[in-house]
Amino acid sequence: VLRSLGIPTHIITNFNSAHNRNINLSIDKYIDASGKTLHLTEDSVWDSLFYLPYMNFHVWNESWFIRRDLGSFYDGWHVLDATPQERSKGIYQCGPASTKAIKEGDVNLDYDSSFVFAAVNADCVTWIHYSNKRKGRIYSDTRKIGKFISTKAVGTNSRVDVTANYKYPEVKEMSFNISCSQYKNSLMDDRKILVT
Secondary structure: OOHHHOOOEEEEEEEOOEEOOOOOOEEEEEEOOOOOEEOOOOOEEOOOOOOOOOOOEEEEEEEEEOOOOOOHHHOEEEEEOOOOOOEEOOEEOOOOEEHHHHHHOOOOOOOOHHHHHHHHHOEEEEEEEOOOOOEEEEEEEOOOOOEEEEEEOOOOOOEEEOHHHHOOOOOEEOOOOOOHHHHHHHHHOOOOOEEO
16 A cells, blocks of 8 residues: 555565563563473464464565655664554554664653564563472573564565564674673673674
8 A cells, every 4th residue: 555655665675573561671481490381471473373483473564655754864774564553642553763863762752562572572571380489590692682674675585684674683692701890890881791
């Protein structure tokens, strides 16, 4: 429909797309002491129609808009999801959320930028549930979500990776042997030692 109105539009596929109901950037999985999965959360990672662990994705549209309501910085590609799974402002809708806002983490903007931000940036965390009041984190995968965000190339059937439009490259944290005083100084300076 948008193309017929002259609005540039293409389909985006996000592999390992998170469905983070509470927008806390954590897709939580709970297990009991025997390893049995407990259904204590509504978070999930999108599964394909025929569950295949290696084919996990969600699809939405991107359209090009000038956003006078948000300012010129946010002009450009915006996410519109024709199959929203959550209510937004009382109705089932998702978008138009600026891809620039998603990349920059501007999650307080209207039109579901926080939901899309979580879809491409959430962590997958496994918890062992000991009792109603006690749980412990046993595994965390910070790199699983938002992989190979893609669209189709113009004029060919090739895939174009647009992940960089949604998120900055993942950084690799490395441990270093440093003295206690160096560590304290780094905390006071609010610096992190990161290698990209």
